Amino acid sequence: MEGVDHLADERKKAEFNVEAMKIVWAGSQHNLEVSNRISKLVADDPAFRKDDRTMLPRKELFKNTLRKAAYAWKRINELRLSEEEASKLRFYVDETAYTDLHWGMFIPAIKGQGTDEQQRKWLPLAYKMQIIGCYAQTELGHGSNVQGLETTATFDPHTDEFVIHSPTLTSSKWWPGGLGKVSTHAVTYARLIIDGKDHGVHGFIVQLRSLEDHRPLPGITVGDIGMKFGNGAYNTMDNGVLRFDHVRIPRNQMLMKVSQVTREGKYKQSDVPRQLVYGTMVYVRQRIVADASCYLSRAVCIATRYSAVRRQFGSQNGGPETQVIDYKTQQSRLFPLLASAYAFRFVGEWLEWLYTDVMQRLQANDFSTLPEAHACTAGLKSLTTSVTADGIEECRKLCGGHGYLCTSGLPELFAVYVPACTYEGDNIVLLLQVARFLMKTVSQIGTGKQPVGTIAYMGRIEHLMQCRCNVQRGFAELSADLVEAAVAHCQLIVVSKFIEKLQQDIPGEGVKQQLEALCGIYYLSLLHKHQGDFLATSYLTPKQSALANDQLRALYSKVRPNAIALVDAFNYSDHFLSSILGRYDGNVYPKLYEAAWKDPLNESVVPDGYHEYVRPLLKQQLHTARL
Ligand SMILES: CCCCCCCCCCCCCCCCCCCCCCC/C=C/C(=O)SCCNC(=O)CCNC(=O)[C@H](O)C(C)(C)COP(=O)(O)OP(=O)(O)OC[C@H]1O[C@@H](n2cnc3c(N)ncnc32)[C@H](O)[C@@H]1OP(=O)(O)O
Numbered sequence: 001m002e003g004v005d006h007l008a009d010e011r012k013k014a015e016f017n018v019e020a021m022k023i024v025w026a027g028s029q030h031n032l033e034v035s036n037r038i039s040k041l042v043a044d045d046p047a048f049r050k051d052d053r054t055m056l057p058r059k060e061l062f063k064n065t066l067r068k069a070a071y072a073w074k075r076i077n078e079l080r081l082s083e084e085e086a087s088k089l090r091f092y093v094d095e096t097a098y099t100d101l102h103w104g105m106f107i108p109a110i111k112g113q114g115t116d117e118q119q120r121k122w123l124p125l126a127y128k129m130q131i132i133g134c135y136a137q138t139e140l141g142h143g144s145n146v147q148g149l150e151t152t153a154t155f156d157p158h159t160d161e162f163v164i165h166s167p168t169l170t171s172s173k174w175w176p177g178g179l180g181k182v183s184t185h186a187v188t189y190a191r192l193i194i195d196g197k198d199h200g201v202h203g204f205i206v207q208l209r210s211l212e213d214h215r216p217l218p219g220i221t222v223g224d225i226g227m228k229f230g231n232g233a234y235n236t237m238d239n240g241v242l243r244f245d246h247v248r249i250p251r252n253q254m255l256m257k258v259s260q261v262t263r264e265g266k267y268k269q270s271d272v273p274r275q276l277v278y279g280t281m282v283y284v285r286q287r288i289v290a291d292a293s294c295y296l297s298r299a300v301c302i303a304t305r306y307s308a309v310r311r312q313f314g315s316q317n318g319g320p321e322t323q324v325i326d327y328k329t330q331q332s333r334l335f336p337l338l339a340s341a342y343a344f345r346f347v348g349e350w351l352e353w354l355y356t357d358v359m360q361r362l363q364a365n366d367f368s369t370l371p372e373a374h375a376c377t378a379g380l381k382s383l384t385t386s387v388t389a390d391g392i393e394e395c396r397k398l399c400g401g402h403g404y405l406c407t408s409g410l411p412e413l414f415a416v417y418v419p420a421c422t423y424e425g426d427n428i429v430l431l432l433q434v435a436r437f438l439m440k441t442v443s444q445i446g447t448g449k450q451p452v453g454t455i456a457y458m459g460r461i462e463h464l465m466q467c468r469c470n471v472q473r474g475f476a477e478l479s480a481d482l483v484e485a486a487v488a489h490c491q492l493i494v495v496s497k498f499i500e501k502l503q504q505d506i507p508g509e510g511v512k513q514q515l516e517a518l519c520g521i522y523y524l525s526l527l528h529k530h531q532g533d534f535l536a537t538s539y540l541t542p543k544q545s546a547l548a549n550d551q552l553r554a555l556y557s558k559v560r561p562n563a564i565a566l567v568d569a570f571n572y573s574d575h576f577l578s579s580i581l582g583r584y585d586g587n588v589y590p591k592l593y594e595a596a597w598k599d600p601l602n603e604s605v606v607p608d609g610y611h612e613y614v615r616p617l618l619k620q621q622l623h624t625a626r627l
C-alpha cells in the first residue's frame with residue numbers, strides 16, 4: 001500500500017535517538033546538514049535518474065554519464081557549490097565517471113608531485129576543467145610492480161624535450177579510468193632515461209588529445225579497453241589503452257617536486273623521499289577506506305530492511321510467519337556487517353586525520369611517519385575493501401532470491417565495488433607491504449628501538465623483543481602467514497579506533513550504548529571467526545572462548561530491536577539506495593511486481609524472435625513420428 005510505513009513498528013522499537021546517531025554517522029551536524037541538502041538536490045532532479053542504468057547498452061550508458069557529468073558541473077557552478085558540497089554531489093549522483101580520476105588522481109598527482117611553478121600552470125586549467133586528466137600508470141604487462149613499468153621518457157638535450165615511447169606491446173598503458181574516450185591529458189608514469197641511464201619511474205604530464213577536435217595528437221593511439229563485469233556498474237567509466245610513438249613533450253612537463261632534470265640533462269633529487277612519487281596512491285587509498293563504509297552500509301541497509309519485511313516459516317495458529325531478521329543465523333550474518341559498517345566509518349575518519357597529519361609533517365620536512373602512513377593506508381584499504389566486497393555479496397544472499405534481481409540494487413553495487421579489491425593496489429600485494437613493515441618493526445625492536453603509533457603495542461609483546469629477524473630471510477616462504485598477520489594488525493587498528501571513538505563524548509539518548517554493542521559485535525565476531533588461532537596460541541582458554549560466544553549472542557539480541565533504526569541512521573534516500581528491497585517504507589512486494597512489468601522484455605506480449613526461433617520449434621515436423 002502506498003503511503004503506509006510497513007517498517008513503522010520496527011522503528012518504534014528503537015532504544016536510541018536516531019537523529020543523534022545520524023550526526024555521529026555524518027561526522028558532525030554541519031556534515032549532516034550538507035548531506036541532507038545535496039542528497040535532496042540530486043534526488044529531486046530527474047537529470048540524475050539512475051534506475052535505468054543496468055538496462056542501457058554501453059554506448060548509451062556512457063553518453064548518459066557524459067551528460068550527467070556535464071550537467072553536474074553546470075549545477076556546481078550555477079549554485080556556486082563549495083568543494084565539500086561538490087564532493088557530496090558526486091557521492092549522491094552515484095555514478096563512476098572520468099571526473100573521479102580527474103579530481104581524484106590527476107589533480108592530486110600534480111599537487112603532490114609538481115613544483116610550485118607546475119602547479120601554478122596546470123591546476124587552474126584543471127580546476128576549471130579546461131583540460132581533463134587521468135592517471136596513466138598501469139600497463140598491459142605490469143600493474144602491481146610499478147618499478148617494472150616499460151614506457152620510456154628519454155631526455156633529448158638538443159631540443160630540451162622528453163620523448164615518450166611505448167617500446168613493447170606490454171608497455172601499452174592499460175586500465176586508466178577516463179583515458180579511453182575523454183581525457184585530454186594524462187599524468188603518465190614512465191622510466192626516465194638520460195644519456196642511456198635508467199633513473200626509474202617518474203610522472204610526466206602528457207597531452208593526448210587536441211583541445212580543438214578531441215582527436216588523438218600525432219604519435220598517440222588511444223581507446224577504450226571494453227566491457228567490464230556487470231550491467232551498468234563500472235561500465236560508465238572509459239578505462240583506456242594508450243600507446244606512444246616517440247611523442248615529444250617539453251622538459252618542464254616532468255613532475256619535478258621529488259627529482260629534477262636540468263637543461264643540461266643532469267638528474268637531481270630533492271631532499272624528500274623518492275616514495276613521494278607514490279603519494280597519489282596513498283591519498284586515494286585513504287579515500288577508498290572512507291568510501292568502504294558507504295558501500296557496506298548501503299548493502300546492509302537494504303538487507304536489514306528487507307530482512308524485517310521478509311517472513312518465512314513459523315506461523316502459529318494462522319498468524320504471521322517469522323520475520324527472517326529474527327532467525328539467529330540471519331543475525332549472525334547480518335549484524336557483524338552492520339557493526340563493520342560503523343567500524344569502517346570511524347577508522348576512515350581516523351585515517352583521514354592521519355593523512356592530514358602526515359601531509360602537514362611533510363610540509364615541515366618531517367618524513368618520519370610516512371612508512372606508517374603507507375602501511376596504514378595500504379593495509380586498511382585492503383581490509384576494508386575485501387570485507388565490503390564480500391559483505392555486499394553476503395547481503396545479496398541474505399535477501400534470498402530477490403537479492404539477485406537488479407532492482408534489489410545489490411548486483412550493480414557488487415559489480416561496481418568489487419574492483420576496489422584490485423585497483424589502487426591488489427589487496428594481497430598491499431598486505432605484503434604491511435607485512436614487510438611489521439617485520440621491519442620487529443627487527444628494530446630487537447635493536448632496542450621503541451615502536452610508536454599503530455605499532456606501539458608490538459613493543460609490549462615480550463617475545464618480539466627477543467626476536468632477531470631479517471626482513472627478507474624466509475619472507476617469501478612465509479608470505480601466506482605474514483599476510484594473515486598483516487590482516488590481524490589492521491583489524492587491531494579498526495578495533496582500537498572504534499574503542500577510541502567510544503571514549504569521546506557522544507550525545508544523544510542511547511546512542512553510545514548502541515555503538516558499544518556494535519563495537520562488541522565487531523570484535524567478538526572476529527574473535528569467534530578466529531577462535532582456532534586464539535586457542536592454538538593460548539591467548540584464550542576454551543572457557544573464555546565459550547563466554548565470548550555467549551556474549552556475542554546476547555549482543556545480537558540487544559541490537560535486534562534497534563536494527564532498522566541503526567540503518568536509518570545512515571540517512572540514505574530511496575533515490576540513493578536505488579533498491580526496491582531497501583525501500584524506506586518497506587513496501588516491497590507491490591513495487592517488485594510493478595517493476596517487473598516495466599522490463600523492456602515485457603513491452604510486447606510476444607517477444608522479438610518468437611517468429612524466427614520459437615514458432616518453428618513448436619511447428620516442426622519431427623522425422624521420428626514415434627518420438
Ligand atoms: C556522473 C557524475 C559526475 C559528477 C561530477 C562532479 C564533478 C566534480 C566533483 C568533485 C568531486 C571529487 C571526486 C573525487 C573522487 C575521488 C575518488 C577516487 C576514485 C579512485 C578510483 C580509483 C581508480 C583506480 C586507480 C588505480 O588503480 S591507479 C594505479 C594504482 N596502482 C597501484 O596501486 C600499484 C600497486 N603497487 C605499488 O604501490 C608498489 O609498486 C608496491 C608498493 C607494491 C611496491 O613498490 P616497489 O617496487 O617500489 O617496492 P618496494 O616494496 O621495494 O618499496 C620501496 C619502498 O617504498 C615504500 N613504499 C611503497 N609504496 C609506498 C607508498 N605509496 N608510500 C610510501 N612508501 C611506499 C616501501 O614500503 C619500501 O620502503 P622500505 O624500503 O622502507 O621498506
Ligand SMILES: Cc1cc2nc3c(=O)[nH]c(=O)nc-3n(C[C@H](O)[C@H](O)[C@H](O)COP(=O)(O)OP(=O)(O)OC[C@H]3O[C@@H](n4cnc5c(N)ncnc54)[C@H](O)[C@@H]3O)c2cc1C
Pocket residue numbers: 101135136137138141142143144145174175176177234239419422423424425426427428429432
Ligand atoms: C576498475 C579498474 C580501474 C583501474 N583504474 C586505473 C587507473 O585509473 N590508473 C591506473 O594506472 N591503473 C588503474 N587500474 C589498474 C590497477 O591499479 C591494477 O590492476 C592493480 O594495481 C593490480 O595490478 P595488476 O593488474 O598488475 O595485478 P597483478 O599484480 O598481475 O595481480 C595478479 C595476481 O598476482 C598476485 N600477485 C602479484 N604480485 C604478487 C606478489 N609480489 N606476491 C604475491 N602475489 C602477487 C595478485 O595478488 C593477484 O592475485 C585499474 C584497475 C581496475 C580493475
